[in-house]
Amino acid sequence: MNQPTVSLTDVSTYLPGEPVGADYYAKFAGSDDLAANLMFRAPKFRHHVGPDETVIDMVERAARGLIERHGRDVIANVDVLITHAQMPDVPFYGGGGGIAHRLGMRPNWVLDLHNGGCAAFVLGLKVARQLLASGQGRTALIAIAQNAAGQIFDQPGVRRKAQSSVPGDGAAVALVTVSDESPILDIECRTYGEYAGDMTLVIDPVRKWWQPGPGEGCIGFTETKIAKVLARGNEQVPEVALAVCDRIGLSSKDIDLLVTNQPNRVFLRNWRQALEVPESRHLDTFDECGNLFGAGIPINLDHAISDGQVKAGDVVMMAAFAHAGDFAGAAAVRWGGRS
Amino acid sequence: MSLAALDDIAVHSGTNEPIEGVVRIETSPLEETAPMFMAKMRSVYPHEEVFGKYCTVNDYVDCPPDELFEYLAHTRSLEEWTYTLRDFTPTEESGLWLAYDRLLPDTTIYTRTVANAESRTVDYHCAWDQGEHLWMIYVLRVLDAQVVLGKPGSVVLWTNCRHAFYDNNPHPEAAPPERTGWVGDFWDLFGAGHGLELNNLKSIAEYRHRNGLPVTPAWMSTS
Numbered sequence: 381m382n383q384p385t386v387s388l389t390d391v392s393t394y395l396p397g398e399p400v401g402a403d404y405y406a407k408f409a410g411s412d413d414l415a416a417n418l419m420f421r422a423p424k425f426r427h428h429v430g431p432d433e434t435v436i437d438m439v440e441r442a443a444r445g446l447i448e449r450h451g452r453d454v455i456a457n458v459d460v461l462i463t464h465a466q467m468p469d470v471p472f473y474g475g476g477g478g479i480a481h482r483l484g485m486r487p488n489w490v491l492d493l494h495n496g497g498c499a500a501f502v503l504g505l506k507v508a509r510q511l512l513a514s515g516q517g518r519t520a521l522i523a524i525a526q527n528a529a530g531q532i533f534d535q536p537g538v539r540r541k542a543q544s545s546v547p548g549d550g551a552a553v554a555l556v557t558v559s560d561e562s563p564i565l566d567i568e569c570r571t572y573g574e575y576a577g578d579m580t581l582v583i584d585p586v587r588k589w590w591q592p593g594p595g596e597g598c599i600g601f602t603e604t605k606i607a608k609v610l611a612r613g614n615e616q617v618p619e620v621a622l623a624v625c626d627r628i629g630l631s632s633k634d635i636d637l638l639v640t641n642q643p644n645r646v647f648l649r650n651w652r653q654a655l656e657v658p659e660s661r662h663l664d665t666f667d668e669c670g671n672l673f674g675a676g677i678p679i680n681l682d683h684a685i686s687d688g689q690v691k692a693g694d695v696v697m698m699a700a701f702a703h704a705g706d707f708a709g710a711a712a713v714r715w716g717g718r719s
Numbered sequence: 720m721s722l723a724a725l726d727d728i729a730v731h732s733g734t735n736e737p738i739e740g741v742v743r744i745e746t747s748p749l750e751e752t753a754p755m756f757m758a759k760m761r762s763v764y765p766h767e768e769v770f771g772k773y774c775t776v777n778d779y780v781d782c783p784p785d786e787l788f789e790y791l792a793h794t795r796s797l798e799e800w801t802y803t804l805r806d807f808t809p810t811e812e813s814g815l816w817l818a819y820d821r822l823l824p825d826t827t828i829y830t831r832t833v834a835n836a837e838s839r840t841v842d843y844h845c846a847w848d849q850g851e852h853l854w855m856i857y858v859l860r861v862l863d864a865q866v867v868l869g870k871p872g873s874v875v876l877w878t879n880c881r882h883a884f885y886d887n888n889p890h891p892e893a894a895p896p897e898r899t900g901w902v903g904d905f906w907d908l909f910g911a912g913h914g915l916e917l918n919n920l921k922s923i924a925e926y927r928h929r930n931g932l933p934v935t936p937a938w939m940s941t942s
Contacts, residue, residue, distance in 0.1 A: 607757060614762040646758050654762035 392445025426548030428530030459517020497702025548670030562716030
């Protein structure tokens, strides 16, 4: 028996507050300012989550576009809710329950995915597709919130570091449905568990994140590991995208729109070169939004749709890798247009 | 102060500023240089950058390095592990061999092998069509894998440099009259071609070593 086709039907997004310019960081910049380098050159702008804005708030705001276009009932009646928040409002539990409540849903399935990182949207698509294809419902909502820029990266000490000007906050909500209008063609997700420990939370003086004490927590990689993370990202993202290309019989050159996560300009350059996709068909919002982590793919996709850079019938390839290279995923969709 | 490094240039230039192109940690701290390294790391590298001026292929061979060196030092080993060089015969000139490169019809190739057992270097000095000026140099070195990889066997490093003659045949008069192609036409395939030949070498040497056969066969050692 053929499984039903599952579509990525629509996506809407939210960027909190007014754009924060690069000069915000210039006034804090410490001695490790590497602004001139391609690798660390700061984006012109990024957004910061508000001081009291929660993941639930961000997702609610991101869902407005979907509600406007599809009606409140479509959102309220989803069968599957999949969420990913980079920094959960409360560390003990994910935001799924609160998000469902805020959006007026009573879904049969609520899943908080924490392992997907920058590739969380692809992982969410895979889970949603599988659940819907196996008859667990007709519609799914994927909600992603990236909120580290205005929080952990904006601590008084941490924001002096060059790396702190790169993250940006934003949220995205996608509607996935049993439909053949905008079919998900294939998805590849790979876990590289051996690299899971290479992204670290550093606190000086050393303490566990929940222990009392001085020192600001900072997400990072050990210095000597940065080259390894770069090499992994260089390899993994083209690898998963090409795996999807192979299975759907598409030459990577024929990808109509490439949408990736956007950790820095070097990765963006390297990935499109590896996939032989010209810059004009690789959409990023790095200069406006910075590194959006897991929200990068859906926000870039939303921009591409809104700006008319992707039209009905185009094959969109979404690809990303997470953390220090412990997870990567790619998904291809034949975009059906926004009705 | 680090000994007398570059003192002569400082005296000559009258400054302690580094000369153009020299990047050393004293004047370019790691914090500045590391990001430059990272920006140079790619997912893919242009063919021209990798194979344009120099063509290098390397591989591990599970065969003792001295035995592999001895084999390679015989010019006629090329009869076995190359893709196209066949029918080696000695010329009147000592150490100079004549063979055919079956890449193109009626094409002769001259080879003289310069080998050094101590460093295990084997350089094949070759040329198509004439043996007067051997300008195609195949530079090989056999390393002891125990030293470089911590396991028994050999590592073979092999480089060709793009001599200007690859682009322009210096002796068109020596070419067979019907032939239109030239060895340099294949330069951009050398990476793939030499990779295939190195794999031939690996497969042959490993087979012999694994099965207790002399790596250099008897016929090659005689005459």
